[in-house]
Amino acid sequence: MIGKPENARYDVAVVGLGYVGIPLALGFAEAGCRVLGSDADEGRLLELQQGHSPLAHLPSSRIKACLASGHLDFNADHDRLSEAAAVIICVPTPLRRHHDPDLSHILDAGAQVAPHLRRGMLVSLESSTYPGTTREELLAVLEKGSGLRAGVDFALVFSPEREDPGNHQSVLGDMPKVIGGLTPACLERGEELYGRVIKHLVPVKDCDTAEAVKLTENIFRFINIALVNELKRIYSSMGIDIWEVIDAAKTKPFGFMPFYPGPGVGGHCIPIDPYYLTWKAKEYHYDTRFIELAGQINRSMPYYAVNHLLEALNSAGRALHGARVLVLGLAYKPGVSDDRGSPSYDIMDLLAAKGADVEYYDPHVPRIAPGRNHWSGRHSIPWSDHELKTFDAAVVCTPHRGVKYDELADHVPLIVDTCHVVPRNRTAKIVDA
Ligand SMILES: NC(=O)c1ccc[n+]([C@@H]2O[C@H](COP(=O)([O-])OP(=O)(O)OC[C@H]3O[C@@H](n4cnc5c(N)ncnc54)[C@H](O)[C@@H]3O)[C@@H](O)[C@H]2O)c1
Numbered sequence: 001m002i003g004k005p006e007n008a009r010y011d012v013a014v015v016g017l018g019y020v021g022i023p024l025a026l027g028f029a030e031a032g033c034r035v036l037g038s039d040a041d042e043g044r045l046l047e048l049q050q051g052h053s054p055l056a057h058l059p060s061s062r063i064k065a066c067l068a069s070g071h072l073d074f075n076a077d078h079d080r081l082s083e084a085a086a087v088i089i090c091v092p093t094p095l096r097r098h099h100d101p102d103l104s105h106i107l108d109a110g111a112q113v114a115p116h117l118r119r120g121m122l123v124s125l126e127s128s129t130y131p132g133t134t135r136e137e138l139l140a141v142l143e144k145g146s147g148l149r150a151g152v153d154f155a156l157v158f159s160p161e162r163e164d165p166g167n168h169q170s171v172l173g174d175m176p177k178v179i180g181g182l183t184p185a186c187l188e189r190g191e192e193l194y195g196r197v198i199k200h201l202v203p204v205k206d207c208d209t210a211e212a213v214k215l216t217e218n219i220f221r222f223i224n225i226a227l228v229n230e231l232k233r234i235y236s237s238m239g240i241d242i243w244e245v246i247d248a249a250k251t252k253p254f255g256f257m258p259f260y261p262g263p264g265v266g267g268h269c270i271p272i273d274p275y276y277l278t279w280k281a282k283e284y285h286y287d288t289r290f291i292e293l294a295g296q297i298n299r300s301m302p303y304y305a306v307n308h309l310l311e312a313l314n315s316a317g318r319a320l321h322g323a324r325v326l327v328l329g330l331a332y333k334p335g336v337s338d339d340r341g342s343p344s345y346d347i348m349d350l351l352a353a354k355g356a357d358v359e360y361y362d363p364h365v366p367r368i369a370p371g372r373n374h375w376s377g378r379h380s381i382p383w384s385d386h387e388l389k390t391f392d393a394a395v396v397c398t399p400h401r402g403v404k405y406d407e408l409a410d411h412v413p414l415i416v417d418t419c420h421v422v423p424r425n426r427t428a429k430i431v432d433a
Pocket of ligand 1 (some may be wrong): 019
C-alpha cells in the first residue's frame with residue numbers, strides 16, 4: 001500500500017470540469033468528500049463558483065448545494081492541487097486533423113499536477129485514450145515534473161468514465177466502474193478512493209487493460225451503428241422497414257442487442273475514440289479494418305439523407321437550390337444540448353453547398369456556441385405554425401422527445417426522417433433515410 005498523504009485538505013481534486021468532471025466532482029462532494037475542482041477555462045470556473053451549471057441536463061441546484069455544504073471548492077490556483085490526497089484528470093481527448101490522437105490536454109494537465117505531487121498522492125486518468133497512455137505518456141510527465149516515482153512514491157491508475165448524458169436513470173454510484181493500476185498497490189489506492197462513491201468496482205490487470213476496455217465499449221457501438229446504417233440502406237432498397245425489423249429482432253431474448261440507424265454518429269466519444277486504437281495499432285503493424293469500414297459507412301450517412309431529399313424534391317419538380325430547409329435537431333443524441341461532432345452540421349453544410357436556405361430547430365441548442373464552427377451564432381427558429389409553413393422541407397436528425405412532430409408533418413410538405421419519429425398519417429410526404 002502506498003500511504004496516503006497526511007492532513008490533506010481535499011480528499012480529491014478533479015482537473016477538467018466538463019461533461020465528465022462536473023458530475024464526478026458532485027458525486028464525491030455529495031458522498032461527503034472534500035472536493036477541489038480545477039479547469040483551464042477561467043470563465044467556466046467563474047460560472048461554477050457562482051453555482052451555475054454549464055450542462056443543460058445537470059441542475060444548478062446540485063452545485064449550489066455542494067458549495068453551500070462546504071464540500072466543494074472551485075479554484076484556478078494550481079498550488080491547491082498539493083493539498084489534495086488524489087487528483088482525477090478528466091480533460092478532452094480529441095483527434096487532430098488527420099485523425100491521429102491529440103494528447104495535449106492530458107499532457108498539459110499532467111504537467112500542471114506534477115510540481116504539486118506529494119508522496120502518497122493518487123493520480124487517476126479518466127479521459128478515453130489508447131492503451132499505454134497512462135503507463136507511457138502520463139507517467140513520464142508526472143515523474144519528470146515531480147522527481148517522484150510512480151508506483152513507489154505516488155499511485156497511478158486509469159479508470160474510464162461511463163457518463164451517459166441525457167439518461168436520467170444513469171446514476172454515478174450505480175454505474176459499475178472499471179479500474180486498472182500501474183501496480184497492485186496503485187490499484188488498491190484507486191479502489192479505496194472510488195469505493196467511496198461507486199458501488200461496484202471492476203478491477204482489471206493494469207492501466208493498459210482498463211484503457212482497452214473503454215475503447216472496446218465505444219468501438220462496439222461505432223461498428224454496430226455502422227452495421228444498422230448499412231442494413232437500413234439495403235433493406236430500404238428492398239422495400240423492407242429497418243425499424244420494424246429491429247423491433248421484431250429485439251424480441252429474441254439472447255444473442256441480439258438493438259442498435260438504431262440515424263444520420264451518422266456524433267458526440268465527443270463514439271466518432272473519435274475508435275481512431276485512438278487505429279493509430280496505436282499501427283505501432284504493432286495492424287490495420288483496424290473494421291473501424292475504418294464502420295467510419296466510412298457512418299460518415300456517408302449525411303450524404304445519404306441529403307440525396308434522399310434531393311431526389312424527393314426532384315420528383316416533385318423542385319430543386320434543392322433555393323429551397324428553404326429546416327434541420328431538426330443539432331444535438332448528437334436526444335435529450336442533450338451537446339452538439340459536438342454532430343452529423344447535423346454535415347447535413348447543414350451539404351444542404352448549404354447545394355444552395356439551400358438552411359435553418360435549424362433544437363429546443364436544447366437555442367444558439368450555436370461561439371467557436372463551434374462556421375454556423376456559430378445562429379439561433380434555433382421559434383416553433384410556430386406560421387414559422388413552419390415557411391419551409392419547403394425538413395430533415396429530422398435528432399429524435400428529441402417533446403417535439404411536436406405531428407405539427408411538423410402538418411405544416412412542412414416534405415420531411416426526410418432519419419430517426420423514424422414523424423407520424424405517417426399527416427399531410428406531409430415522409431421519406432425514410
Ligand atoms: N462526454 C461524455 O459523455 C464522455 C463519456 C465518457 C468519457 N468521456 C471522455 O472524458 C474526457 C473528457 O470529456 P468531456 O466530455 O468531459 O470534455 P469537456 O470538453 O466537456 O470538458 C473538459 C474540460 O477540461 C478542461 N481542460 C482542458 N484542458 C485542461 C487542462 N490542461 N487543465 C485543466 N482543465 C482542462 C476544459 O476547459 C473543459 O472544461 C474525454 O476523454 C472524453 O472522451 C466523455
